[in-house]
Amino acid sequence: MTAQLLAGQPVAEAVLADVAKRVEALATHGITPGLGTILVGDDGPSAGYVRKKHETCEEVGIRSFHEGVPSEATQDDLLAAVDRFNQDPDVDSYIIQYPLPDGFDFNEALLRMDPDKDADGLHPVNLGRLVLQEPGPIPCTPAGIQAMLIHYGIDIAGREVVVVGRGPTLGRPLSLLLTLKQTGANAAVTVVHTGVKDIGFYTRRAEIVIAAVGVPNFIKPDMITPGAVVLSGGITWKGKRLLADVDESVGEVASWITPRLGGIGPTTVAMLLRNTVQAAERRAGIAA
Incomplete structure (x- = not known):
């Protein structure tokens, strides 16, 4: 038996085509969705993942924002970056790129996030919404x-x-x-x-x-x-x-x-952008 391949790109393209249409619809309300990323340190694969997310944002019309936290910084510096995104009205959702370097507490930063801006769907509030089948970002x-x-x-x-x-x-x-x-x-x-x-x-x-x-x-x-x-x-x-x-x-x-x-x-990145456009739709009062 030779298995058929479950290629992710066709799935991602279908999701992103839907995201692009929803971005266009939001533009009629004067809203451009915004995705933020927080990257701690300079890990090569993590930096590559973040770069890919920003490139895909540009393809579908989502604005992207970035906060870089040096590996020699402190946990308080990471929390300050989280606070800035929580307070920025142009950022509908954001992620803290995982894993973090030694010395940083991911869970503390996650708990500091505004759950309505949690693009990864990992905040305890959003995992609770998943259990209850209530609307919210899915991991x-x-x-x-x-x-x-x-x-x-x-x-x-x-x-x-x-x-x-x-x-x-x-x-x-x-x-x-x-x-x-x-x-x-x-x-x-x-x-x-x-x-x-x-x-x-x-x-x-x-x-x-x-x-x-x-x-x-x-x-x-x-x-x-x-x-x-x-x-x-x-x-x-x-x-x-x-x-x-x-x-x-x-x-x-x-x-x-x-x-x-x-x-x-590819499907993981597409779902991140879907969560972002859904957050923008909630801000606009549009049923997702």
Whole structure:
């Protein structure tokens, strides 16, 4: 069996086309959405992610703003940048690029954010909104994974999904999202992690496996039942090479698989911009 590829770019392009139309509609109300980014330090991959977000903003007509915090700065400097974005009326939503260098407290900065300006959907208020199925920003990578499954016609409702990883930015919110009673969800979700002795026991019975551990090539072919759908949400940089959680040889067993490059990444950026335009629509009093 040779798996079909779950390419992220076509999904991202569809989302961004919708975002661009909504940006045009907001312009008739005199509003241009604004996305802010806070980058602490000069980590290469993080800086690249931030740069890509700003480039994509320009493509769809969203203004972008940036706060750089040097790695030798203090936690108070980071919190001051958060306060500036909270108070800036031109910034509808913003992110604190994760992970932060040693010595900085991401959770404290996250809690300092105005939850209505939380573009990543990770503030506890917004995770609570997700649980209650109330309107609010949905965490971007989980939302991108869901959009990808919907785009390729992969039914989720009632199917057994195993999420490998329980991190606060991906595994945990994804498991919540896919259990909701709504389109593109309503699954039977099991969450396992590296503390589980036999992860393969769970992944081999799953119809859909989503890896979110950040360990290169963690998911091997013998952990997958033939015909399963396999997505890699976690990534690791080895020098300049990006490695996925799912070994590429899994494509010989799975029916669908994300590619090592061009998988979840483009959809994550697209969902960030969707959250931003939704925040601007709320500011304009337009139902999203």
